[in-house]
Amino acid sequence: MSGIMLENVVKRFGELTIIPELNLSIAEGEFVVIVGPSGCGKSTTLRMIAGLEDVTSGTIYIGGRDVTWVPPKSRDIAMVFQSYALYPHMNVAANMSFALRLSRTPKDEIRERVRKAAEMLELTEFLERKPRDLSGGQRQRVAMGRSIVRDAYCFLFDEPLSNLDAKLRASMRTELSILHKRLERTMIYVTHDQIEAMTMADRIVILDDGRIQQVGTPREVYNAPDNLFVAGFIGSPSMNFLDAEITGTDPVSVRGDGFELPLPPELAARARATSSRTVRIGLRPEHFAAPDSPGGARDAALAPIRLEVDVAEYIGSSQFLAARVGDTPVTAAIDVGPDTLPMTSGQYGFDMNRLYLFDNQTGESI
Secondary structure: OOOEEEEEEEEEEOOEEEEEEEEEEEOOOOEEEEEOOOOOOHHHHHHHHHOOOOOOEEEEEEOOEEOOOOOHHHOOEEEEOOOOOOOOOOOHHHHHHHHHHHOOOOHHHHHHHHHHHHHHOOOHHHOOOOHHHOOHHHHHHHHHHHHHOOOOOEEEEEOOOOOOOHHHHHHHHHHHHHHHHHHOOEEEEEEOOHHHHHHHOOEEEEEEOOEEEEEEOHHHHHHOOOEHHHHHHOOOOOOEEEEEEEEOOOOOEEEEOOEEEEOOHHHHHHHHHOOOOEEEEEEOHHHEEOOOOOOHHHOOOEEEEEEEEEEEEEOOOEEEEEEEEOOEEEEEEEEOOOOOOOOOOEEEEEEHHHOEEEEOOOOEEO
């Protein structure tokens, strides 16, 4: 049994249960991102894998070995934290080699490992510099290099890009993905940023209140969310939700405050099969279309829906509309040309093949 496995893992702090019961299997060489809101238990999960937190009950396997009560230094893991945690009086080479020197690794081997890691992270020209002489992105690469030289079985990242600005975070996401392909090692990355999850992960683990809501590829969790939480958490801007009632049998429609939308055949069949007549519908902002776009609201896949537009924000290729359907606030992201005037209230189109239905009581996808 290779990879990493958490089996019936529970974590409590006194009477407070952080992780009720968690079962997760990660394949060897996989890049898995654990994502969720603050306080959902993602960092606690990572720290239990690392051995920095004891489990209350359950078992953790790394590379087929039961490491539940093995100390962190013996788990064959390397961890990169949100804080760079570099020694300010040491240069880059000394920072990267510190753990190897502590373990009395031969000097020639240390030099070779540091050289390879520096080349991989484009740090060769900075090896003699102190941390104070580096940018934020360079410091984070040094922190990663310190982990890489250890040649660990798996790498654990705890929100390592949170302290960087938006542009640098984007470039570092690319560098991390390239690094994973080069090393071909198991990586677990914790973040609250779903953009990081979508762009880097082989699979995403979505946590809420210590419970796994869904595990899947970025495409799976975006296109087929299991429940309201996943649907609202994955996607930027977030999915819109409207209360609705299922009406009719042939055709089947969903009707609510300010709208009535006919369901396409596959979704209509699922709507007929559900016992609930009251549902919540999900509409992603990017699946709206302007009336005068090619096809527009007249396209066969598009159903007309009226938007009362309060604010239109121009961001280059799109306009973000802060609008209302009936009395419910919604966001729409409309593709526009360079000369398009700010969008106004009116009849827009929505791609009915991209509409989602959720049970109003359980929140589960229909």
